[in-house]
Amino acid sequence: MNEIIIYSMITLAGLGIASAVILYFVAQKFKVIEDPRIDIVADILPGANCGGCGFAGCRNFAEAIVKAESLEGLACPVGGAVVMGNVGQAMGLTVEATEPKIAVVRCNGSKAHAPAKVVFDSASRCSFAHSLFSGESGCPDGCLGLGDCVVSCHFDALHIDSETGLPVVNDKCVACGACVKACPRGVIELRYKGKKDRRVFVSCINTEKGAIAKKNCEVACIGCGKCVKVCPFDAITLANNLAYIDFEKCKLCRKCVAECPTGAIHELNFPTRKEPVATSEQSDTTT
């Protein structure tokens, strides 16, 4: 009776030792050496996996950082300067400060400004509409208002305003650029967020001749060039009947906004201008 117990114990112990030896060598053979810094960096990153950095997800981005041993040209739009600072610290690198950006909708062809002439009867998708026709208002470049950008946004930063039919960006935007890619017409651009969220931009991308553009939309840029002349910083260029404000050169002086005859240049989050004090009022008080 005892013999049976002893033999089975010896057999089991022998099997165990033999397996341990085999497993040890297999583990040595197939060992994967991963840089521990990848885990550290990936933990710092926000984990949104939005792809805004240009990589498939946060871990791929962390791998790229560790592999490059430098932060040049790499930035996390979601985490911004804070997260990149932490990553730099973990990697022992210095980070250059980047100006935060935000998505800007460069079209103001709302239902009132650019009334619909035909009805689009299909699924609510800009990609369909763009491949089929120029849009309900007739503007071949403007926002179609069917919300491909809203669907693409992981951060709930975009919604379509029911009154204007145009997308509105809120402060949840992290400038990941998903909407820029989703828009078949290239209406959305990433621009500097600006001090106190103040921005000046041309809210139109129509390159048709002025008269034609104006026929479809009353707030279209007609390419008159007045803004180019008035800009003291050479920030505005005119090409293909369309003005463009370079956000790196623009100093937000707002001279162009007042000059634009169609109101295509927009200013955001500025305090309302002081009305020039009427002279008649002054004379009234003196008498």
Added chain:
Amino acid sequence: MKTFKIGGVHPEENKLSAGKPIEVFPIPQKVYIPLSQSLGAPSKPVVKKGDVVKVGQMIAQGEGFISSNIHSSVSGTVVKVEDYPGAGGYRSPAIFIDVEGDEWEESIDRTEALNKECALSPEEIVGRLKSFGIVGLGGATFPSHVKLMVPAGKKPEFLIINGVECEPYLTSDHRLMMEHGEELMVGISILMKGLGVTKAFIGIENNKPDAIGHLSKLASSWPGIEVHPLKVKYPQGGEKQLIKALVNREVPSGKLPIEVGCVVNNVGTAFAVYEAVQKNKPLFERVVTVTGKSIPTPGNFMVRIGTLVSALLVHSGFSAEDGLKVIGGGPMMGKALTNLDVPVVKGTSGILVMPASESKRMAEQSCIRCSRCTTVCPMGLEPFQLATESERAFYELAEKDRILDCIECGSCHYTCPSGRHLLDHIRVGKAAVAKLIRARAAK
């Protein structure tokens, strides 16, 4: 009766204008002739503002291998060359001509006499089609001379003439077969000579017994030309389906019909070939069906290229009302017009007006896996799968599932009981996959 084997649908035929003879449409006061009227590169204008042109004079030259010449459809003065909105509302360059009189190029033979003898060599025929701007009039507007230039190593065996006209409502080819049958036979024999084949099959659907009878009678005196009645089934007019129906051969995926020894041409094209070769007449007018349940007097018209659709509609007693849908082409493959002032081009086979009650789409619901789209797909694809792959941007998968084989006939879309926008998704997917392949090739 012959037909293609897999898939297909049978929408209501509604051939309202089948009994209406072709009427010559009055010459308009001005025409807008777009520079992009065929597949391939747009043509380059050879006239400028102020030039006086005659009917049939070349006004734009095709550049590149797949491209075609464009000729003036009227006599008058060129006003300008400027962008003009097309059917989708996107602008593309067009030549604007103000009409004065109706003075034709002297070389054009305007007599009605039938000219049966063709003395040109095959090379000269190809050259003639190229210089006279002949393109496929079935809808795809593929330059005809390119079809006759058979690539080295391939041997054409059959010429297939497409008289199917499987699109509901359209009757322009039907009328052409009835009224210009003899010219058609000469045109077909010229195409046979150009290709060097001895057999030509004309496929006509069985809903046009008069055309089948008429052409069969004429064909009996033309050796090598046979007329075959086909069972009525959409999309039999697709060239791959027609080849399958007539000679029971299958064009391999991604290849052209010449791979199985066939070249397909439309009856309209064969007629244009006759006029170009025997009458020296370039392609500047075509038969257009104006039809629809909202049109008081549907009809078939011989229309000069560049005439506005609105003029055609007014002539047919059309009055604008809300909710109407005007389609360039047939109801299955045609595209809705965003604007009625678009010009008739070489590819315009018909103008269809849908009443408000019929122009609305069904509300979209979830896929119920009924597999009807797969059953009707004439290319043997799985439309529900392709649509989902395209929607989710799985373009590599879509490519593997042969999204590029889709001929965009719309049978899946037509048959879907849940009103899903299958073809819309597939079209977007096709464009994306084509882009993917181009990017890969560029690498």
